[in-house]
Amino acid sequence: MNKIVCNATLAGSMILSLAACDQSPMQEYSINISNVTHGQPLSPPVAMLHSKKTQLWKIGEQASEALEAMAEGGDGSGLLSTRPRNPQYQANAPLLPGESIEFTLEARTNKVKNLSIAGMLVNTNDAFSGLNSIELVDLKAGQSSVYYTYAYDAGTEFNSELNNTIPGPADNGEGFNAVRDDVTSVVTFHSGVVSADDNFTDSTLSGANKFDNPILRIEVTALEASTKK
């Protein structure tokens, strides 16, 4: 029956037919992010729903320039602009330690099955955290999944911890710089910060900026249709 309707529409207008033929239901997801670090504000986090094949980063591969800009300077807009038509979200303020934010994203379930989230640990050279293309397809309406995220190193800036190299409030220094000078030039997990309180006297960071995994607690809930606003 649907097929007949679609075919009839196709004869009239190609654009209309695409909308009318897309019978996949909409699914809305509520996403709650908590920053569980002691002293690492997260740059305004960005989130996007996308297809399975999209990955904003890969362990062992070089960071894209958009990832570098987010990891060094906290600007995640470049990551979102790689898929401008996808359902996406960008917070308007950093997510401070101990705080949470909540937002929703909605998409047709046949097109966007995966979720990515990213934000910089702003009191570092190039550390970030988030979720990399987690599958939502098994999350049924009314169900929630909780994720604890790791700290990543973009591999684009040496973890010098020196004055004027860190954009967060611990230093108020430089953010993104296209120069790549890290000892490992691919995305890996992060080794943590040393800090002046840990015998690295030239560090602009203090013990208050140290962190350990996990970094964020993220709860994703597939909302039931009746709970939609």
Add this chain to the structure above:
Amino acid sequence: MKNKLLLAMALASVSISNASAVDLNITFTNLTHGSHFTPLLFSAHDSDQHIFQISTTASQSLQAMAEGGNISGLAADLSAVNADITENPAAGLTAPGQSVSFEMTTQPTNTNLSVAAMILPTNDGFVGLDSLVIPGDAGTYTFYLNAYDAGTEANDEIVNGGGAPGTPGIPADPLGQNGASATGLANTENNSNVHIHRGVIGDTDATGGASDLDSRVHRWLNPVARLIIEVK
């Protein structure tokens, strides 16, 4: 139609009789930012076997692996108990961020998986997995592995080429970021059983100081490796 059905049943029965051997696709990733792994050892064995256990003394074979990266002793021990073994699938060191993928076929009685490799540069640190029960159902499973200390050598953090069991010091830093002429950190090992590694201390003095390791480069946070097992 009937013939097709019979053929399908025959194929199904063949695949069931072959299901005794388990085929695994394994992908292993070094997640650290500044540490290499020496040649990796993967083994499927029965549930009674362990290449290491937390809070027990390391075997001589484990010590040789953890202090110098030598997995031949562990492989010989495992061969003696009819384990399925994959030695050195990365053909050498596994660099920070690097992955290695390979297949393993395991005998039906070898239900558990263990993994080990030395972390360089450390005195006796290793990435390990102790006797994980291999999932029985087909699917893809992800595990994260921690860094352990074999408890067999003091973590003096002096890079001097020392890799033989009982020889103090660290064999090398494949990243080439180590310093020299350090006075040395710990000279005793207070916990002589296998335990979670406390991490590298390091310093930022390349020509002296207490450690030859660089605190900005050679530290890590757990987990240090990712293991993805696809059960076919």
